[in-house]
Amino acid sequence: MSFPIHKTEQEWQAELQAKGAEPAAFQVTRHAATERPFTGRYEQFWADGSYHCICCGAKLFDSDTKFDAGCGWPSFDRAIPGAITEIVDRSHGMVRTETVCSQCGAHLGHVFPDGPSDTGLRYCMNSASLEFEPPKA
Numbered sequence: 001m002s003f004p005i006h007k008t009e010q011e012w013q014a015e016l017q018a019k020g021a022e023p024a025a026f027q028v029t030r031h032a033a034t035e036r037p038f039t040g041r042y043e044q045f046w047a048d049g050s051y052h053c054i055c056c057g058a059k060l061f062d063s064d065t066k067f068d069a070g071c072g073w074p075s076f077d078r079a080i081p082g083a084i085t086e087i088v089d090r091s092h093g094m095v096r097t098e099t100v101c102s103q104c105g106a107h108l109g110h111v112f113p114d115g116p117s118d119t120g121l122r123y124c125m126n127s128a129s130l131e132f133e134p135p136k137a
């Protein structure tokens with residue numbers, strides 16, 4: 001799969017470091033690692049604003065779609081249309097739906113069909129993949 005934004009591993013690493021991303025951000029976004037639950041900076045974070053891809057800045061979620069799923073990762077019931085690309089993930093002996101940034105291919109987390117709201121979806125994201133932005137004044 002190819003994405004509009006392409007950079008080398010070294011370039012992503014430098015960029016994430018320059019942005020002050022969480023230490024796990026590179027492994028999570030470029031190597032599909034999963035941060036430990038209940039450790040991410042946005043797991044219990046409820047300010048108004050929007051969540052963007054830590055790698056390329058694309059807007060992924062609005063804060064009013066965020067809910068507490070109790071699973072230890074930031075969870076959302078709706079993504080910005082077109083912002084996220086879904087990929088079937090058969091790793092770890094499960095069939096899951098991986099979610100990646102449509103612009104740069106950054107691994108974000110997984111989406112599950114067991115959400116509590118009318119969308120029926122639960123986007124289970126890594127904090128390390130996200131960058132919060134307060135609303136523009």
Ligand SMILES: [Zn+2]
Binds near residue numbers: 058102
């Ligand atoms: Zn991105």
